[in-house]
Amino acid sequence: MRRRKIAPLVASAVGVLLALLLPQIGSDYYLYLFALVFTNVVLAASLRPSLTCGQLNIGHSGFMSIGAYTSALLAKNLGFPFEISLLCGALLAAIVALAIGYPALRLRGVYFAMVTVAFVEVIRLVAQIWVPLTHGMSGLSGIPKPSILGMTLTTKTSQYYLALFLMLAILLVLWKLESSRLGLIWKSIGMADNLAQSLGVNIAKHKLLAFAIGCFFAGVAGAFYAHFIRFLFPPEFGFLMATNILVYNFVGGRGHFAGPIVGAIFLSLLSEPFRGSPYETIFFSIAMLMTILFLPGGLITLPAKLGGLMWRRRASAPSPVA
């Protein structure tokens, strides 16, 4: 029992230490790659609250897109400092989530999933059609680099540390939320919302809160992405990206907070050699199908499963004759 509590702690401590040391050992390419991996981790982890409530959100990238475009446009056209534009992007994403989520609360399962699918297409089309603002399909370029307190982060190392800091801060907040009373309520809604309601839980309010919190952080991830890549292209935030975010959660495992983190790191790194090509999607979808069919608990259940197999084999094997 104690080992179970210590192992994730040690793993995350080692992970954070390695992440802190990466600029000492890796080239700029690795810093760039890992900054994107951290963005994916934030996206995956921020989908978790609504998944925990049993809401299948297939439109998370739409909220990322809102955060990205809002922050990029505020900084580029109105000269907002990075911290403020990022916050505005994330807040707008959360406000849109509240507006969509409030009436969508009554919907369950398939219906909610379809609203979010339609939503991500609406956001993509708006970004595509609203050419005077977003430059449509020619893409939005010339987005200023991120800055902190007026100091522009020009080096990849400093931008990498910003990504790392944002990810750790967001993960800490999400972890605190999940291990609080609120997290318990979300879990109870996901498992049996009728029962939760009969016990006096205001399920509508909590579903909405979980959805908006997740979308707020998706907006943060989008805003960071905008100032890091410095180029936005509407189809990037389409259906495919939304599916990938779901895939991180399912492949990593939905049963534990670490699931989406493990899933996002594992899949982003493994698919890196063919990023942007059809093979990336092929790889993702096969990983997804294999996980759902053969490892429904996700990657985080793999050690326990392997351990169980070994233990069983040892137990059933005939004892060696001395």
Next chain:
Amino acid sequence: MTASLLVQSAVIGLSIGSIYILMALGLTLMFGMMHIINFAHGAVYMLGAFVIYYVFFQGGAPYFAAFVGAMLLLGIFGYLVERGIYRPIKGGIEPTLVALLALSTFLEAAGYPVFGQLDKHVPPVFAGTRNVLGVMLSNERLVIIPIAAALVAGLYLFITKTKIGAAMRAIEQDKEAAALQGVNVHVINGLAFAIGFALAAASGALIAPIFKLDPMMGDQPLLKAFIIIILGGLGSIPGAILGGLILGLIDSTVATALGAEPAFLLSFVFIILLLLFRPTGLFGHAPP
């Protein structure tokens, strides 16, 4: 808008609507029985079109043979998907939806290395034009209407008159009770998958000579089919037919007036509003 333009929009709307209806019928049938949305429906539509490209255009087989071949081939594929994906997940709706989503992105992405990066074109099968109420319309679009109507009528008769159709309706009403009465739920679900996939393949095969072919071509009709089944009420077959006709007409008139992208955007805003405020559809069917 002149009268002739109106007639033209109406007929084109009817033929596009027929394609949407064929897509939507399979979706709504599968939803009614299994409470799932087949996200891979658009990919199957794409595969149906590519069967026409390879068997009819490259292979030189007669068009109707290729058409039936596409339906059979993808019908079998549908049955296998039920065996290999739906059944092992044992009714978990969320994992099933995500697995079908993964199947869809897999088929679409695999289309690029398999079919090549360039758009494909199938030469016209029914060349020429015809005068309808004083408007010249291409035969290619007109011929879709009777074929789709025949398929819809066939499906309707199958569901209302045959024993398998009765079993499907029984599963739709109550899966456990149907199983207790001796209905083999697995096989019947597999047949529903097969029928849904075959109809999607048929719509892809009908559209192949008209539109360009690429692996992502199924996304738009899939989203249109979503709109239709929500409009008609999820699980309702008459609703899907009426919804398809309405959307086809809106599509051809609004798209002519505003352009394709704004029309598409409008239909999405409409679907979101509809889902949010009247999730049972215009005609009311399955409760959310």
